[in-house]
Amino acid sequence: MNASTKRRSLWLLLTPMLLWIGLLFVLPHLKLFYLSFISRRGGEFTFANYLYFFQSPLYRKIFLRTAVFSILVTALTLLISFPLAFIITKVAGKRLKMMLLLAVILPYWVSELIQAFTWMVLFRESGVLSYLLQMLGITHHNIEFLYHDTTIAVGLVYTSLLFMTIPIMNSLDTLDDSLVEAAYDLGGNFWSTLREIIIPHAAPGIMVGSIMVFMLNLGNYVTVTLLGGKNSLWLTEIIYNQFIIRFNQNKGSAFSVILLTFSVIFVWIMLKITKQDLSEAM
Amino acid sequence: MFRRNELSLSKVLFYAYAILILIFTLGPLVIVTILAFNNNPSASFPWQGFTLDWFKSSTPNRVGLFNDARMMHAIGTSLQVAIVVTLVSVVLGVNNAFMFVRHRFSGQSLLYLLMLGPLVVPGVVLGTSILAFSYGIANSLDKLLGAGAGTFLRPGFWLVVLGQVSFVATTTTLVIAARLKRFDLSLEEAALDLGASRAEAVRLITLRFLAPAMLGAGIIAFLFSFENFNTTYFLSGSDPTVPILLYSRLRFGITPEINAVSVMLMIVTGLLGFVAFAFQKEDAA
8 A cells, every 4th residue: 555545544433433533522612611710690700610529518528429439339349350350360170260250240231220220129128128027037027128328328439340350350360370379388378379479460360440430430320329319429420410400501511520530530549659551451 | 160069168158158149230120120010109119010001001190111202202312313323333343443453653542541540540530521512613603604604513403422432433443453452454455466556455455354252342332422421411412311311210200111121121232232342242252
């Protein structure tokens, strides 16, 4: 191919790509950013939409709650996923390995909405758990398990499990078993081997998984609103309220930009700490 | 790791943990499946006998999924959206893969980062940004060309399609580019030497090589579209997709019919997932 054909074919490929990323990603986000600095009534430049958010004790609380809750769920998911990833890659035989993999992937395939729904079936007042407890004679009346923070946490961990387990599995896969054996032979015990050999080796996977899970929780809507009801108090929920219920695109845009900025800063810090590259991490 | 085949304490603990995980992940799905066939209108236990009512009953107090006009309509809408999104995203994916793998130009790595963007940005932010952007354009179109000219950019079918393509195309690009990277360029050159035109060589050799990745990416795109909630929620109009309709119903409580819908979704998406998994595995080999 000569240079001019090469150039032409590049532009032929570049045009659809630029239309897609420009019209469906870059320009919409610029518009969001623009709207967030415009007052709804007069249309002039203003910081009021942001001030409104940060001066409201309720919104500040929701912001902090969403962030802290997401971090806690990420940590909890890591605690559950790490042994699981270790079992899948290092302990389980072929059959158990396939079963565990399937068990992690299947809930993801049936969609987040159905996942949240299954927990509603279990946790609601006349639900399965309530029935079970009465069968066992532990209680004699229906108990509402929905609309608690614990319920939200269970649902979020459930949806997050796959996104933490797979990256950790990928990094544990490359850990040579003989390294672990050598550590034992040199007098290491379970904890010291875990701390000195296994966790450092799995660190990239842990980081990728944590970033993904944190982002997914921060931006979660379905699980949080269905399992938390009126008590969910999540950032995405107030974005929805501004955009759809109050039809205030300016405040809604400001809230969206806050969510976006926070997640970008978080990912950036995490990548800097671990010296990783976004394109490599994906 | 366990050289000696002894049943150590740690091994027992590992297996116990594996069983707990299986219960945690699969238990809820199993229970919902059982309840879908339970002849109990409260959508809970106790077991009151086997029934298919929640799938096919048509009596007024028991409307099964197949006789629920709104649900069937939503399934139709979801299928239409998913098919269009899949086609557009796979074509875009092939296009982008060629651009990133076959060409080198300044600003390419920046463009690559931008391309990953839709996957990183929270779905809610993506949905609101596209809603705000299209709202402005639709208003301008209405003003410029007369009322109604911008209707296709208002919440509804086409806006949902556009919103989903924005992030689904990133995934198809990644999947297809991964395979294109492993293509042996000498195959294409051989075809050219044997008298094929460039278009023929790409069509007969390269695209055929990409076919498994295109199919795998297509299935993933279909699943992503069919199941998407966060972005779609902001963009859908009076014709909801299945997740949107289910969500609006779940806010008012649980019916046994939703158990039946879940079971159907589990079967269909489970099968599709398996096929996609098989293709990806083949691709990785």
